[in-house]
Amino acid sequence: MSNQRVLITGAAGIVGRLMRPRLARPDRVLRLLDIQPIEPAAPGEQVEIVHGSVTDPAAMTAACRDADALIHLGGIAREDSWERILDVNIDGTRTVLEAARAAGVPRVVLASSNHAVGFRTIGEAGPDGLPADSSPRPDTYYGVSKAVVEALGSLYHSRFGMDVTCLRIGTCFERPADVRGLSTWLSPDDCARLLEAALAVEQPGYRVVWGVSANTRAVVSSREGEAIGYHAHDDAERFAGDVNGTLPDLLGGGFCEIELGRADPL
Structure with a gap:
């Protein structure tokens, strides 16, 4: 059997660099694409490095050739001007999905964000947490783009039968930076577990899943993740003594207050 x-x-990017060593397996080739420089392959590492943009149809067509699965992390990861968000995150995702469709890539994992529902309140979460398929309440242009990413994924599943899993990622860093992060943190190891589950689940269809760890203070549902075999191991509570402040009322935290289109959010 081929790799x-x-x-x-x-x-x-931040998540891409964290995932590279965690997703490496002897029977897997990682084809790594970015417009920024990518570290060359280490000895024994099975990687293919591609310099290209998600906004370039020709580059994406070539990158999707012979791919068994696609993890789409590329894009602007913060608030920015509407023009740039539209070009890179929205039009770029459509370009990526169209290239994957044309190449026959059967399975796609799309990086969505908690900011697609950032104006939902912590209080509406309920005892089981805020469901992963809660309707959009974006907090920024960036959040709007992630809501559109989910909608595009749904379209390409319904129209073309592509298996698409959208991950509403919370806060994926080595450690949470604030009190909000104690509820939204996704540890790098748990992020890799989530991606592996999305790659392995049989007949995923179209799904939206929260990307958070097993945090004591979590306010979002874990049921959808568990349904695809994602079982988080880590808890941000061990960092509670290192952060200050109070939990915001809105899921999006500081993103709900910044100026729309500003390129340097809180």
């Missing part, structure tokens, strides 16, 4: 080839867009 599984997984295309990862945005491989030079």
